[in-house]
Amino acid sequence: MKRITIFFLAIVLFGRINAQDSYLTLNINDAKTTISKHIYGHFSEHLGRCIYDGFWVDPKLNVPKKDRIRLDVVDALKKINIPNLRWPGGCFADEYHWRDGIGDRSKRPKMVNTHWGGVTEDNSFGTHEFLQLCDLLGTEPYIAGNVGSGTVEEMSKWVEYLNSDGDSPMTQLRKQNGRDKPWKVSFWGVGNESWGCGGNMTAAYYANEYRRYATFARNYPSAPLKKIAGGANSADYNWTEVLMKNIPHNLMWGISLHHYTIPTGIWGKKGAATPFDEAEYFNTMKNCLFMDTLVSKHIAIMDKYDRNKRVALVVDEWGIWTDVEPGTNPGFLYQQNSLRDALIAGTTLNIFNNHSDRVRMANLAQTVNVLQAIILTKGNEMLLTPTYYVFDMYKNHMDAKWIPFTLSSPDYVNNNSKLPAINVSASIDSSGKVNITLVNIDSKKDITIHADLNDKSFNKVSGRILTSGSYTDINTFENKNKVIPASFTGATISNGKIEVKIPKLSVVSLQLY
Ligand code: AHR
Numbered sequence: 001m002k003r004i005t006i007f008f009l010a011i012v013l014f015g016r017i018n019a020q021d022s023y024l025t026l027n028i029n030d031a032k033t034t035i036s037k038h039i040y041g042h043f044s045e046h047l048g049r050c051i052y053d054g055f056w057v058d059p060k061l062n063v064p065k066k067d068r069i070r071l072d073v074v075d076a077l078k079k080i081n082i083p084n085l086r087w088p089g090g091c092f093a094d095e096y097h098w099r100d101g102i103g104d105r106s107k108r109p110k111m112v113n114t115h116w117g118g119v120t121e122d123n124s125f126g127t128h129e130f131l132q133l134c135d136l137l138g139t140e141p142y143i144a145g146n147v148g149s150g151t152v153e154e155m156s157k158w159v160e161y162l163n164s165d166g167d168s169p170m171t172q173l174r175k176q177n178g179r180d181k182p183w184k185v186s187f188w189g190v191g192n193e194s195w196g197c198g199g200n201m202t203a204a205y206y207a208n209e210y211r212r213y214a215t216f217a218r219n220y221p222s223a224p225l226k227k228i229a230g231g232a233n234s235a236d237y238n239w240t241e242v243l244m245k246n247i248p249h250n251l252m253w254g255i256s257l258h259h260y261t262i263p264t265g266i267w268g269k270k271g272a273a274t275p276f277d278e279a280e281y282f283n284t285m286k287n288c289l290f291m292d293t294l295v296s297k298h299i300a301i302m303d304k305y306d307r308n309k310r311v312a313l314v315v316d317e318w319g320i321w322t323d324v325e326p327g328t329n330p331g332f333l334y335q336q337n338s339l340r341d342a343l344i345a346g347t348t349l350n351i352f353n354n355h356s357d358r359v360r361m362a363n364l365a366q367t368v369n370v371l372q373a374i375i376l377t378k379g380n381e382m383l384l385t386p387t388y389y390v391f392d393m394y395k396n397h398m399d400a401k402w403i404p405f406t407l408s409s410p411d412y413v414n415n416n417s418k419l420p421a422i423n424v425s426a427s428i429d430s431s432g433k434v435n436i437t438l439v440n441i442d443s444k445k446d447i448t449i450h451a452d453l454n455d456k457s458f459n460k461v462s463g464r465i466l467t468s469g470s471y472t473d474i475n476t477f478e479n480k481n482k483v484i485p486a487s488f489t490g491a492t493i494s495n496g497k498i499e500v501k502i503p504k505l506s507v508v509s510l511q512l513y
Helices: 004-014 071-079 093-097 127-137 152-164 167-174 203-216 237-244 276-306 339-356 388-398
Strands: 020-026 041-043 086-087 112-114 119-121 140-145 187-190 227-234 254-261 312-318 359-365 375-378 381-384 407-408 412-414 415-419 422-428 435-441 445-454 459-468 491-494 498-502 508-513
Touching: 004 020, 004 086, 020 422, 071 119, 071 127, 071 375, 071 381, 086 359, 093 112, 112 127, 127 140, 127 152, 140 152, 152 167, 152 203, 187 339, 203 227, 203 237, 203 498, 227 237, 227 312, 227 445, 227 508, 237 254, 254 276, 276 312, 276 339, 276 412, 276 415, 312 339, 339 388, 339 415, 339 422, 339 435, 339 459, 339 508, 375 491, 388 422, 388 459, 388 508, 407 422, 435 498, 459 491, 491 508
Parallel strands: 020 445, 041 086, 041 359, 086 140, 140 187, 187 227, 227 254, 254 312, 312 359
Antiparallel strands: 020 407, 112 119, 375 381, 412 415, 422 435, 435 508, 445 498, 459 508, 491 498
């Protein structure tokens, strides 16, 4: 809705309006689209210390474990109900040969992880270990098959090994390796970044390859696959266009999209995870907000070919990507995680919620110790990053109905540039509770938000806030609780209206009863 219209709507609803305030109208009666819980998905690659030394640790490490799976990490992820976990890559997926990762661990071949740091991969974490991890997490696996350096047969047999209940060499092999029943994995990625590390293909060539690979990735009884085509690199709209045009829609459940927020916008010199100055903070938030334009444009292309929105847009890699922490292996992508990253997470999840009629899955990169991690580990210690807490505060949106809204926001101004300071999304769950998540990215101004509930009356509002003194604030192994949520008392409710005083640099989640 145009800014001017929102402005007049605000005058009608709220009487006098103040340009420094924000005005929100929630059309609760029009809530129809479900916000898929899979928007809150995560990603774990054989990269740096995500799998090895993150999820899967040295048997001698003194932490609670199941086999070699670290249970303090599992417990933390269970608390935020992670709905799915993508594996084994990323770029690693297109050099991974699944048969190297099954059977007696002492006999599994080793390989060099050429893409990520040139380290030796001993294949001790393979199919069975990943699916045991998913089982412990109570989450759905999302497996990416190898198109770049694999074969149609290899992918087809992996699906058979995982999902078939019949009698065949693959199911016999699975049984020999200790698993009787099929796992029935449904989310299935057909390659990864096939325009780049996954084979440097053209869109037309990949579309043909997709048709071939997807044909032989079979649906076994009561195990239908949700096949996801490897989608565009950020603003490569032509890639989406070619795939939507050339792949029969009944052959794919979704098309992916990868987009990272780079603080400087320059891949060769991304900017530090911390410290950074206001200009870089502003630029990062500008790059983060670009996600809204990006998904809108990809969706517009998808709409041309698929008016009924059958094919999902799956943003299966997103998050902030900075320079690595000084002194760490550049191929390990280890970065700290600040309040800025929490504001990015809150803003991006609001964007995805607001496009939930098409965005039905997303995966933050990556869960532990890599990129915008929600958990960092050091020896037997573990910490939760500011980004982790955003997922905790947003979890009530999962599978709730999205509430359409209009919003006017004051600007966050830096030098001669400006951005909307406030972003929001809202949902109503099956019990009638309304969830509102708000982000104030302004580094200097607290903002009052006046919200109209469109004649719905609620008596009680409760909330949580995540904020800190500076956008550079982080949790460290010495001070794990610097940036953690607190209960929020800045919201009042009366006569079908709420007023929220949202401090600068904060994420707030509200529940209305
Ligand atoms: O998440 C890190 C890498 O980023 C992934 O392996 C790849 O798919 C993307 O380029």
